[in-house]
Structure formats: C-alpha cells, structure tokens
Amino acid sequence: MTVLLIVVLVFLISALPLHFAVKILGGKTSFFKTAFVTLLTGVIAGAVKQVFRFWGWLLAFIIIIWIYHEAFRLKWFKAFLAWLMQFIFLGIFYFLAIILGITLIVASFI
Numbered sequence: 001m002t003v004l005l006i007v008v009l010v011f012l013i014s015a016l017p018l019h020f021a022v023k024i025l026g027g028k029t030s031f032f033k034t035a036f037v038t039l040l041t042g043v044i045a046g047a048v049k050q051v052f053r054f055w056g057w058l059l060a061f062i063i064i065i066w067i068y069h070e071a072f073r074l075k076w077f078k079a080f081l082a083w084l085m086q087f088i089f090l091g092i093f094y095f096l097a098i099i100l101g102i103t104l105i106v107a108s109f110i
Contacts, residue, residue: 014038017089021082027072037071 012035019034029037041064048063049056068079 011035011039017086017093018082020089021085022068022072022074024085025074025078025082027068027074027078027082029072033071037067041067 012031015031015035015038018038019029019031022029022034044067045060045064048060052059065076065079065083068074068082069076072079072082074082
C-alpha cells in the first residue's frame with residue numbers, strides 16, 4: 001500500500017511542470033486533467049516508440065503535441081512551447097531539489 005501511495009505521489013508531482021507551462025500559456029486545464037494527459041501521453045508515446053522503432057520518436061513527438069493542442073485548447077506553437085517549457089520547469093525543479101538536499105546535508109553536520 002505504501003509503494004502505491006509513493007508511486008501516485010511521484011506521478012502527481014511529475015505533472016506539475018506541464019501544469020505550470022499550460023497555465024502560463026493560457027491553456028484551459030485543471031491539475032487532475034494535466035495529470036491524466038501526462039499519463040496518456042506517456043503510455044501512447046511509449047507504445048508508438050515500441051511499434052515504430054525507427055521513426056517512433058518523431059511520430060510520438062507529433063502525437064504529444066497534438067494531444068496538448070486538443071486537451072489544453074492551445075495553438076500548435078503554444079502546444080510546442082508547453083512541451084518545451086515543461087522540461088525547463090523540470091530542470092529548475094531538479095536544481096532546487098539538489099540545492100535543498102545539499103542544504104539539508106550541510107545543516108545536519110552543523
């Protein structure tokens with residue numbers, strides 16, 4: 001039960017960067033809708049890359065942008081920007097998590 005709770009929590013946290021990106025770009029979404037779209041795009045992209053091995057990454061990318069376009073009511077360019085911004089926010093999140101981790105480690109020795 002604890003493992004399931006941790007998996008759900010990590011999954012919901014992983015949807016935050018996309019949610020922030022869509023909100024900044026003016027898309028229509030709620031947090032749970034963003035989490036569902038994150039799950040959906042992950043499953044579909046994985047399946048497409050498995051079936052179409054050589055060109056699967058390109059087809060998966062196009063499908064992800066199309067899903068963002070439809071689900072969040074974004075223009076095509078804004079859907080691409082949301083895809084790009086989610087990785088920027090993810091990088092910022094990881095950077096802040098590393099800084100917090102280092103701070104906690106240093107504080108434990110003081």
